[in-house]
Amino acid sequence: MLKIAGAAAGAAGAGTAVAAAGPASAAAGVFAHPGMLHTRADLARMAAKVKAGAQPYTAGFAKLTANRHAQSTWTANPQATVYRGSGTPENYATLYNDVHAAYQNALRWHVTGDTAHADTARDILNAWSAKLTKLDGSADRFLASGLYGYQFANAAELVRGHDGFELARFQKMMLNVFHPLSEDFLANHNGAYVTNYWANWDLTNIASVLAIGILCDDRAKVDRAVAYFKHGAGMGSVKNAIPVVHSDGLAEWAEAGRDQGHALLGVGLMGTICEMAWNQGIDLYGYDDSRFLKGAQYVAKWSMGGDMPYTSYTRKKGAPGIWSGTETASQAAAVDPAMARPIWAMIANHYTKRRGLDAQYLTRIAARFAPEGGGGDYGPNSGGYDQLGFGTLAFTRARATVVEATASPTPSTAASGASGSGAASAAPSAGASPQGGRSGDLAATGSSDLPAWTAATGVAALAGGLLLLRRRGRVRRDAEQE
Numbered sequence: 001m002l003k004i005a006g007a008a009a010g011a012a013g014a015g016t017a018v019a020a021a022g023p024a025s026a027a028a029g030v031f032a033h034p035g036m037l038h039t040r041a042d043l044a045r046m047a048a049k050v051k052a053g054a055q056p057y058t059a060g061f062a063k064l065t066a067n068r069h070a071q072s073t074w075t076a077n078p079q080a081t082v083y084r085g086s087g088t089p090e091n092y093a094t095l096y097n098d099v100h101a102a103y104q105n106a107l108r109w110h111v112t113g114d115t116a117h118a119d120t121a122r123d124i125l126n127a128w129s130a131k132l133t134k135l136d137g138s139a140d141r142f143l144a145s146g147l148y149g150y151q152f153a154n155a156a157e158l159v160r161g162h163d164g165f166e167l168a169r170f171q172k173m174m175l176n177v178f179h180p181l182s183e184d185f186l187a188n189h190n191g192a193y194v195t196n197y198w199a200n201w202d203l204t205n206i207a208s209v210l211a212i213g214i215l216c217d218d219r220a221k222v223d224r225a226v227a228y229f230k231h232g233a234g235m236g237s238v239k240n241a242i243p244v245v246h247s248d249g250l251a252e253w254a255e256a257g258r259d260q261g262h263a264l265l266g267v268g269l270m271g272t273i274c275e276m277a278w279n280q281g282i283d284l285y286g287y288d289d290s291r292f293l294k295g296a297q298y299v300a301k302w303s304m305g306g307d308m309p310y311t312s313y314t315r316k317k318g319a320p321g322i323w324s325g326t327e328t329a330s331q332a333a334a335v336d337p338a339m340a341r342p343i344w345a346m347i348a349n350h351y352t353k354r355r356g357l358d359a360q361y362l363t364r365i366a367a368r369f370a371p372e373g374g375g376g377d378y379g380p381n382s383g384g385y386d387q388l389g390f391g392t393l394a395f396t397r398a399r400a401t402v403v404e405a406t407a408s409p410t411p412s413t414a415a416s417g418a419s420g421s422g423a424a425s426a427a428p429s430a431g432a433s434p435q436g437g438r439s440g441d442l443a444a445t446g447s448s449d450l451p452a453w454t455a456a457t458g459v460a461a462l463a464g465g466l467l468l469l470r471r472r473g474r475v476r477r478d479a480e481q482e
Contacts, residue, residue, distance in 0.1 A: 146204025202236020
């Protein structure tokens with residue numbers, strides 16, 4: 001069944017051409033833990049700065065403690081099967097709310113040393129690994145595997161080694177439930193033409209495969225994610241997502257011709273991939289003459305109302321033997337400069353503080369939307385939970401020395417194999433002390449999420465232009481274009 005729906009709202013940005021020498025790749029099979037979005041040094045910095053009352057860390061931490069998901073009273077609601085996509089009994093909101101509660105409690109524990117939050121995060125993760133056996137639904141199930149896969153793995157990495165955390169069982173869930181869907185999407189794109197799906201579908205699943213590889217000490221999965229980021233056939237590989245680099249350093253984000261919300265989501269996802277890889281000694285931030293910097297600068301400038309160049313872009317849609325067509329984006333979409341997503345602090349701090357590069361548009365937009373919150377602070381629907389957030393707290397850093405800007409992280413544990421369970425201690429850094437007592441979706445095809453999300457955030461959105469090839473039954477393929 002074909003169904004047309006969609007959303008358009010725009011964004012823009014500018015880029016700076018710069019070559020960057022990054023960290024050397026970590027030794028095969030050796031991983032730093034914690035080593036996804038946050039390293040042990042990152043967590044120690046957060047704890048020390050908050051304890052000292054330093055800004056903007058305290059403002060970022062206040063956003064965390066005010067979030068209802070960050071409370072140690074949170075109780076998990078695990079499901080055996082999670083459904084995402086119209087035409088199914090959707091219950092995926094239960095999953096993303098619990099994922100963010102686990103992450104936020106784990107992060108709060110590392111900052112404060114209050115073990116009540118660690119216990120809450122552990123209990124949420126254990127509850128899900130004891131029950132979840134399947135992700136299902138329309139093609140949106142691939143969004144669930146990608147988005148919640150990378151987020152779940154990040155939450156687990158923060159409590160790795162905490163007393164009572166069932167790491168091996170959690171790894172098994174990630175390998176059996178999330179990874180197969182993520183890998184299948186990257187390999188087969190749900191039976192559709194490879195360009196049917198915009199970049200974010202690839203990016204969510206690259207992030208998931210990378211995070212699961214790190215969590216499970218699986219070098220092959222990490223290498224797979226890195227290789228796809230660089231050379232993948234789909235629209236999420238870096239040269240397809242950012243297809244045109246102009247002589248002035250601006251690099252077009254392909255989805256800028258679609259709408260602002262999806263372009264912001266793509267920047268956030270690509271930044272997440274780059275940060276997780278960097279913390280394992282792999283420099284994707286600097287890959288291809290810092291192509292991501294140029295694309296992120298483009299989106300940042302565009303989102304602040306800049307008039308941006310855009311080269312007409314045509315892609316093929318549909319699925320072989322089912323339906324085919326083309327769609328052309330001829331100009332950058334309109335933008336709402338008030339549209340906020342918690343994606344900028346991490347990217348701006350990498351390029352300007354770790355690398356010492358000029359990124360004026362990233363700096364400006366990060367300052368505009370600081371302090372960044374997280375899931376639950378950007379509307380009630382799933383689009384507000386696509387990033388883990390809290391970048392002001394987590395990624396604000398002093399300018400690095402030359403050595404710090406190029407050094408690989410030091411692995412705190414070494415393991416290999418598809419189900420490695422080496423557990424580095426997850427204890428919060430020394431110096432952390434309790435800071436008080438216990439206390440229209442951008443990635444979904446459903447038509448009900450986007451209007452609610454945009455109303456909650458004050459963003460205008462226009463319906464139009466979304467192809468859905470609905471899946472009927474368990475054996476029929478749907479070639480749904482998000």
